[in-house]
Amino acid sequence: MKKYTTLILVGIIFVLAVVLAGVLLFLKNQPPQERAVVQPIATVQPLEADSSLWGVNYPNEYSSLIQTANNNTPTTYGGSAQNSYLLEDPRLVLLFMGYPFSKDYNQPRGHENTLIDVRATKRVTDTTHATCYSCKSSDNPGLWAQMGMEAYDAKMFSDVTPDINNPIGCANCHEAGSMRLVITNPAVEAAFQSEGLDWRPFTRQQMRSAVCANCHVTYYFTGENKVLTVPWANGTRVEEIIQYEDSLNFSDWTYPEAGTPIMKARHPDYELFTADSTHYRAGVSCADCHMPYVRDGAMKYSSHDIISPLLDPQQSCGQCHTNVDDVLARVSIIQDTIYQAKIDTEDALIDAITAIKAAAAKPDSDPALLDEGRTLHRHAQFMWDFISSANSMGFHNPDEALRILRNATDLARQAQMKAAQAADDSSLLAVGVYYTINPVPTPVP
Ligand code: HEC
Ligand code: HEC
Ligand code: HEC
Ligand code: HEC
Known part of the structure; x- marks a missing residue:
């Protein structure tokens, strides 16, 4: 019996030794970690405009990007529905x-709708x-590199x-090959420079x-050729932008009958967010809320289906x-409060405007006081537009x-008093x- 036990034990030890040797041999022949990483299948040319060619290497990012074409769900103050701001709030017809x-x-x-929408808007005419x-096309980085932005804008x-x-x-966002995030718009490159900033050493989170x-920044046009310019030379706060455009005597148009030179603000999302907001101070980025990580099987990637985070708050805020219910309730209170303040x-x-028009129509109005009223109107309107045209209410x-x-509101009331x-x-x-003597305005066809 004893002899058999020894034999069985020797047998077991032999089998275990063989298995162990096999495992060690298997592990030794495994490729190092780097070799297990997926290599790009296709080489993408620098500044390649066709996203589907990049999509060969990154199918999840590509398919989520093209999903933005189909989004059509409204939220209380936003979402992707193509609502007319002018019909929602006819005051805008008067203000513009x-x-x-x-x-x-x-x-x-x-983002997939940019060309359809810019070609459909009545704001584009023969002289545009x-x-x-x-800001509408991935063809631009290539065209700007070829001809320069000034010649393009001309x-x-x-x-x-x-x-x-x-x-x-x-x-528009990535460098081919390295896939790092980059500033591709020369006007924004120049704007950072005008602030003494270089974006290249920015951290990944800043990018x-x-x-x-x-x-998603405000801009104005320089000169006859309408060169795109971002007015950050004095800083990105609304007062600093006003000071800068005032110093250039810039205006987009003169308000009919009132004679006020008006400057238009345009979606200053980056400026408003980085003006010491709670989330910005906490190190949160645009992509954290608008491009949350999602899963496709074992793959984790940033959703390029950029939409209102309120359409999937669990994913975005959660x-x-x-x-999440609690922060959503906070969003409702914040947006309702700001909407009401905006209407006021x-x-x-x-x-x-009604008072300035009336004063301008009177031949013996004091021209100096009237001009002071216009300046107050100009500043009040830009400040209002800075919030009105920024997204997120x-x-x-x-x-x-x-x-x-x-x-x-304070400056607008002062403007009325000056008039x-x-x-x-x-x-x-x-x-x-105004409303007692005029009908509610509707968009001019
Ligand atoms: C803390 C989360 C958060 C961050 C960070 C954030 N956003 Fe938003 N954003 C929102 C919310 C919430 C809305 C409101 C959506 C709505 O009303 O449906 C919004 C709305 C928008 C909209 C309008 C979309 C719509 O459906 O109305 C745009 C454009 C936008 N943000 C761009 C940006 C940009 C650019 C940045 C960075 C400069 C940024 N966001 C940073 C949460 C965020
Ligand atoms: C190349 C220009 C460009 C860049 C870069 C860009 N956007 Fe946009 N974005 C636009 C334009 C233009 C629209 C409006 C398109 C339309 O209405 O046809 C838009 C629309 C949006 C919307 C509204 C989507 C909806 O369905 O309502 C959100 C949200 C948004 N952008 C967030 C971002 C965020 C976040 C980033 C950075 C990760 C970003 N965008 C980068 C130009 C850009
Ligand atoms: C509006 C700007 C924007 C556009 C357009 C865009 N990306 Fe991205 N992409 C980002 C941002 C922001 C990140 C997050 C980067 C980070 O976290 O470092 C990202 C991340 C990535 C990553 C890293 C992995 C991941 O998912 O986080 C890949 C790969 C990528 N994008 C591929 C693409 C491809 C392919 C396209 C075109 C089909 C594309 N991106 C279009 C902004 C953009
Ligand atoms: C990357 C992390 C991150 C994401 C994503 C995020 N938040 Fe926050 N949020 C914070 C931090 C950090 C604070 C700072 C206060 C704190 O420490 O709780 C904050 C604060 C807030 C506050 C209180 C702000 C105040 O000033 O009272 C609200 C409301 C809020 N978040 C809503 C949202 C909503 C809505 C979303 C999704 C659209 C969201 N957050 C997405 C990190 C985040």
Whole structure:
């Protein structure tokens, strides 16, 4: 018996030794970790405009990007439905009187729709420059590299149409090959420089917001050729932008009958968010909320289906906030409050415009006081527009949005008082007269 036990034990030890040797041999012959990483299947040319070619290597990012074409769900103040801001709030027709924004002004939709939407808007006419394509196409980085931004902007919109075939795509945000996030818009590159900043040493987390600044920033046009310029030379706060555009005597148009030189603000999402918002201070980026990580089987990737985070708050906010219902309730309160403040500013602006028009129509109005009123109107309107044209109905930075709207309302009421003083007519101090004598405005066809 003892002999058999020894034999069995020897046998077991032999079998175990063979198995162990086999395992060791197997592990030794495994390739090192780097070799297990997927290599790009296709080589993508620098500045390649066609996103489907990049999509060969990155199918999840590509298929989520093209999903933005189909999004069509509204939220209380946003979402992807193509609502007309002018029909929603007819005050805008009055505030943009004399400027194409009074004809057509819609809510933004997903990135795949840019070409359809820019070609459909009534704001584009025969005299529109190519500048209006700047934030709409992945063909631009290549075209700018070829001809320079000044020559591009000097062309007419319809002249570059044949060269613009792709909506927003990979080349607007990534460098081919390295796939790092990059600033591709020369006007934004120049804007960072004008602030003494170079984006190249930015951290990855900073780039996850800066890459959106390629387009989601305010701008104006320089010179006859309508060169796209981002007014950050004095800083990115609304007062610093006003000071800068004032120093250039810049205006987009003169308000009919009132004579105020108005400057238009345009979606300053990056400026408002980075103006010390709670989330920005906490190190949160645009991509954290708008491009949450999602899974496809074992693969984790950033959703390139960029939409309102309120359409999937569990995915967007839930990665940081444990009580999503609670933060959603906060969003409702913030957006409702800012919406109401925005409407109050609009009513104050309309009263100011009504009074300035009346004072301007009187031959013996004091011209110096009238001009002071116009300057107050100009500043109030830009501050209001800075919040009105920014996306998120103030959520990106509630404190700053309310501060700006409060000051805008104050300046608009001061403008109205100056006009009354200029005309020496206290009847111009009346509140809400516009609607008592005029019909509710509708967009000019
Ligand atoms: C803390 C989360 C968060 C961050 C960070 C954030 N956003 Fe948003 N964003 C929102 C919310 C919430 C809305 C409101 C959506 C709505 O009302 O449906 C919004 C709305 C928008 C919209 C309009 C979309 C719509 O459906 O109305 C745009 C465009 C946008 N953000 C761009 C940006 C950019 C650019 C940045 C960075 C500069 C940024 N966001 C940073 C949460 C965020
Ligand atoms: C609007 C800007 C934008 C566009 C357009 C865009 N990306 Fe991205 N992409 C990002 C951001 C922001 C990240 C997050 C980067 C990070 O976290 O470092 C990212 C991340 C990635 C990554 C890293 C893996 C991941 O999913 O986080 C890949 C790969 C990628 N994108 C591929 C693409 C491809 C392919 C296209 C075109 C089909 C594309 N991207 C278009 C902004 C963009
Ligand atoms: C190349 C320019 C460009 C870049 C870069 C860009 N956007 Fe946009 N974005 C636009 C334009 C233009 C629209 C409006 C498109 C339309 O209405 O047809 C838009 C629309 C949006 C919307 C509204 C989507 C919807 O369905 O309502 C969100 C949200 C948004 N962008 C967020 C971002 C974020 C976050 C980044 C950075 C990761 C970013 N964008 C980078 C140009 C850009
Ligand atoms: C990457 C992490 C992150 C994401 C994503 C995020 N948040 Fe936050 N949020 C924070 C941090 C950090 C604070 C700072 C306060 C704190 O420490 O709780 C904050 C604060 C807030 C506050 C309070 C702000 C104030 O000033 O009162 C609200 C409301 C809020 N978040 C809503 C949202 C919503 C809605 C979303 C999704 C659209 C979201 N957050 C996405 C990290 C995040």
